[in-house]
Amino acid sequence: MYWNREIETMERAALETLQLQRLQDTVLRVAQRVPFYQERFAAAGFTPDDLRSLADVRRLPFTTGADLRATYPAGLLAVPLDDAVRLHTSSGTTGKPKALYFSRQDVDHAAELIARCLVMSGMHAGDVLQNIMTYGLFTGALVMHYGAEKVGCLVIPAGPGNSERQLMLMQDFRTTAIHATPSYALYFADFLEKKGVDPRKELSLRRAFVGAEPYTEETRRKIEAALGLQVFNSYGLSEMNGPGVAFECPQQHGMHLWEDHFLLEIIHPETGDPVPDGEQGELVLTTLCREAMPLLRYRTRDITTVLPEPCACGRTHRRIQRIAGRSDDMLIARGVNFYPQQIESILMGMPALGRNYLIVLEGLDELTVKVELAEAGFDGQVEHLARLQSRIADSIRAELLVKPKVDLVPPGTLPVSEGKAKRVLDKRSL
Numbered sequence: 001m002y003w004n005r006e007i008e009t010m011e012r013a014a015l016e017t018l019q020l021q022r023l024q025d026t027v028l029r030v031a032q033r034v035p036f037y038q039e040r041f042a043a044a045g046f047t048p049d050d051l052r053s054l055a056d057v058r059r060l061p062f063t064t065g066a067d068l069r070a071t072y073p074a075g076l077l078a079v080p081l082d083d084a085v086r087l088h089t090s091s092g093t094t095g096k097p098k099a100l101y102f103s104r105q106d107v108d109h110a111a112e113l114i115a116r117c118l119v120m121s122g123m124h125a126g127d128v129l130q131n132i133m134t135y136g137l138f139t140g141a142l143v144m145h146y147g148a149e150k151v152g153c154l155v156i157p158a159g160p161g162n163s164e165r166q167l168m169l170m171q172d173f174r175t176t177a178i179h180a181t182p183s184y185a186l187y188f189a190d191f192l193e194k195k196g197v198d199p200r201k202e203l204s205l206r207r208a209f210v211g212a213e214p215y216t217e218e219t220r221r222k223i224e225a226a227l228g229l230q231v232f233n234s235y236g237l238s239e240m241n242g243p244g245v246a247f248e249c250p251q252q253h254g255m256h257l258w259e260d261h262f263l264l265e266i267i268h269p270e271t272g273d274p275v276p277d278g279e280q281g282e283l284v285l286t287t288l289c290r291e292a293m294p295l296l297r298y299r300t301r302d303i304t305t306v307l308p309e310p311c312a313c314g315r316t317h318r319r320i321q322r323i324a325g326r327s328d329d330m331l332i333a334r335g336v337n338f339y340p341q342q343i344e345s346i347l348m349g350m351p352a353l354g355r356n357y358l359i360v361l362e363g364l365d366e367l368t369v370k371v372e373l374a375e376a377g378f379d380g381q382v383e384h385l386a387r388l389q390s391r392i393a394d395s396i397r398a399e400l401l402v403k404p405k406v407d408l409v410p411p412g413t414l415p416v417s418e419g420k421a422k423r424v425l426d427k428r429s430l
């Protein structure tokens, strides 16, 4: 099922023609209206006439998170402030947030893209979506909310936390789908298990839209098994409207990135050069339809790969692979670079382990992996635990070439956060 069949299945050549037109429009508009880009163009000796093909996008300057912070709170507005109808901010790490403005058309477009995603997953009017993301300055909840309303779903703006109340809402209103972070979905699965609630028998859940932080295929399968539903990977970032940038179709193999709205590039994170299709690199996005705040070649810092082959679902918009990690989150211990998700992948594949973990780095690059045991696996037998510990340590060493210390802790004892999970505690930098 399609929300907008014509666009979603558009021939590649036509799609690329549309992209070029929209890119040229966008570049012309920022050249006329955004002092930040005027300066960058001047410095690079670039004029909008230089943009004759999509490949010419490489002549444009990058925009980074630091640029957005430096222009806070005014933002990189390309319309009079009066034309902006919504503000979101993205907190990211430390310091000033990024201010992101939406015009009325931008708000409509964001909802339209979510509608495509939801219908692609099989949702329709009559579905009940419990939105377990944080409502507020964060785009995650609101953008999904309006998109789901557009499809005709009954949307429950539950927000995160309070699992008792989440469960009550699910039972009383027969929730068919949830939108949550992977860490909350896992936490909620634990909660149901402890309460002895069998979601397959007592709830009506069929789908979960899971995103806002990196997670692995093993985690997806764990959530699916525990909640008895299908998990669709949902990717977005506040700088590009929030959720609805790329989303899985029922093939569950990579996420279709809506290329009529975003021009996608994959670059080498250090050199900035393009990498060939099928190779991993940093995702760089240019908005093609944004009115209030167009962004050129935005460095997402997210590491992924383009899957160029056509998808069996019939959509022509290319897919990106599950995000392997953020270049900002890359850890270095004993000269080895790795992403927390490489460890997650191992932990979530072991049935004896629970659903929460924490990576601790301290001293002279000592790596400790703390991981909760599964409820069922926690029989406290010292011998059994020691064997499990060394199996985990060996698997991690085989993957990273660094042997960690492994702490097995009882279920429910590691901290959980309401928003995005904090998987790494780097005491070396404290």
Ligand code: AMP
Pocket: 090, 091, 092, 138, 139, 140, 210, 211, 212, 213, 214, 215, 233, 234, 235, 236, 237, 238, 239, 242, 300, 302, 322, 323, 326
């Ligand atoms: P925010 O601007 O707060 O919405 O955060 C956006 C960031 O969250 C992205 O740049 C990614 O690093 C991360 N993110 C969002 N969705 C996903 C996803 N499905 N998989 C991995 N990371 C994600």
Ligand code: ZN
Pocket: 249, 250, 251, 256, 311, 312, 313, 314, 315
């Ligand atoms: Zn598909």
